[in-house]
Amino acid sequence: MKGQLNAFLAALQFLTRIRLSSGDNPPEAWQRSVAYFPLVGLLLGLILAGAWQALSYLVPASARAGLVLALAVFLSGGLHLDGFIDSMDGLFSGRERERILAIMKDSHVGAHGVTAVVTLLVLKYSLLAALPPGHLWLGSLPLSPSLVLMPVLSRWAMVPALTCFPYARKEGLGTLFQAGRGRRSLVTATLITALLGWLIMGPAGLVYLLLVALVSLGWCNWIRRLLGGLTGDTYGALAEITEVFILAAYFFRPW
Incomplete structure (x- = not known):
């Protein structure tokens, strides 16, 4: 039980600014933490949806969208945005594999x-500003289900990337999480995500999970063909791309 708690706290420490432990986690805690990425996403989603609802009584929809977007970036420490920026710099450079990896590792933007x-930020802001009010049954709280589910699915999207695909570098983030291994974590994370998706949005939550799985696998296969494996930056980029996809899909859902 203690080992699982340490794994969850390691996931919380990695994915957010929230610190509930000293940070001195053993290697096995980092490897097991991947299974708890969706639960960390749930915590973030509840915070964002709660802020969204509170701000709806105080400011216009456009201001609410900007403030919630800023809160999301703050809570994640800009981790995924940084990975997205570095990934786009490298992937859009049109260079060969080694040069792309070097550009992505460079701290300059x-x-x-x-x-x-x-x-990306303009798209997120626009989609958030247009997001209609929704009601989540959980505790009879008037929370937006799409905002609750968005971080859950975006954090889950990184799990197959971490567990099913090789790491492109000899050292780095992938070695910490034992990239390419840990299929048990993928099964656990997927079961947790499916349950949360059903509780939050019913059958539509499972449809979202399936669509996000396709996005994640498509992105990972493309990056693997291009670079021979994934990097920490491409994990973060995947999370950001998935969030935009979820928000956009909400407006085009046929169900």
């Missing part, structure tokens, strides 16, 4: 990264 992240 290029024009491709700036253009891509501005586009």
